[in-house]
Amino acid sequence: MYVFPSSALCPHPETGExxxxxxxxxxxxxALQLAVKQxxxxxxxxxxxxxxxxxxxxxxxxxDIRTVQxxxxxxxxxxxxxxxxxxxxxxxxxVSSLDRLRL
Numbered sequence: 794m795y796v797f798p799s800s801a802l803c804p805h806p807e808t809g810e811x812x813x814x815x816x817x818x819x820x821x822x823x824a825l826q827l828a829v830k831q832x833x834x835x836x837x838x839x840x841x842x843x844x845x846x847x848x849x850x851x852x853x854x855x856x857d858i859r860t861v862q863x864x865x866x867x868x869x870x871x872x873x874x875x876x877x878x879x880x881x882x883x884x885x886x887x888v889s890s891l892d893r894l895r896l
Contacts, residue, residue, distance in 0.1 A: 797821060848876045 795815040805812050822840060829838045844865070851861050862873040 845876070845879075848873070849879055852876055853880050 795813075797816040797820075799814050799816050802811050802813050804810065818840075825838065825840060848861055848865055851864070852858065858870070858873055858877065861876070862870055865873060867873045
């Protein structure tokens with residue numbers, strides 16, 4: 794039922810039934826920070842980093858920007874277009890002449 798299930802069972806707040814819930818978000822953040830520290834990564838990494846990485850990789854693989862917009866839940870396409878600047882391409886997947894000069 795959950796991607797990250799809790800290891801403990803607890804009573805449901807309304808029914809009192811003993812159930813398993815998902816991990817608290819802070820547990821995932823703590824585990825990620827420990828992994829980043831142990832791997833000696835010097836850049837800032839948090840759970841939101843995976844969202845940026847996901848969007849960037851989709852666009853690099855040629856996914857339609859409208860699909861990426863929908864997956865990320867952005868209301869405005871301009872918000873999604875930020876990721877196209879990260880990969881140095883326009884939303885149609887074409888490389889600009891300025892970007893070609895950098896290559």
